[in-house]
Amino acid sequence: MLKGIIVLLFCQFLGECITKYFELLVPGPVIGMILLLIFLLIRKSSFHSLDNAVALHLRYLPLLFIPAAMGIITQIDIITREFWAIAIALFVGTLVALVFAAKFMDYLTIKAEKK
Structure with a gap:
């Protein structure tokens, strides 16, 4: 190790x-x-x-999210001021990731069926 x-x-x-x-x-x-x-x-x-x-x-990966969560809490004033920009970015990013994952799964499924 x-x-x-x-x-x-x-x-x-x-x-x-x-x-x-x-x-x-x-x-x-x-x-x-x-x-x-x-x-x-x-x-x-x-x-x-x-x-x-x-x-x-x-x-032990979940322990690494504690400092990030505390950082978010300390920046709550910036987050409230920029809420809509953050929300739209999260929504669009999630949508792009889902579309990409679906298209990639379609590609892999078609490739597996050809074999």
């Missing part, structure tokens, strides 16, 4: 370095996840210690 945690931390570290070096607005962990995805695509599979490390982190 140590090897898996090292891979996760290394990808996050590279993501942070890329974000700082190129002064990107994208958070470092997001770049790190993309780097991890590229690593796994090139490798064509995962490995046992990485799977264990990810499973351990996923078990």
Whole structure:
């Protein structure tokens, strides 16, 4: 499991370095996840210690939402002022995601039926 945690931390570290070096607005962990995805695509599979490390982190994932919820509570004045913009963005974003997921499932179903 140590090897898996090292891979996760290394990808996050590279993501942070890329974000700082190129002064990107994208958070470092997001770049790190993309780097991890590229690593796994090139490798064509995962490995046992990485799977264990990810499973351990996923078990405690709900705890990571507590700071985000507290951040929302501290910004309630901005949220009330921009309520309609936030509500419309959430609605449109959800609608786009649902349409994309439905079209993708149609594509996968048609592809599976051809086989």
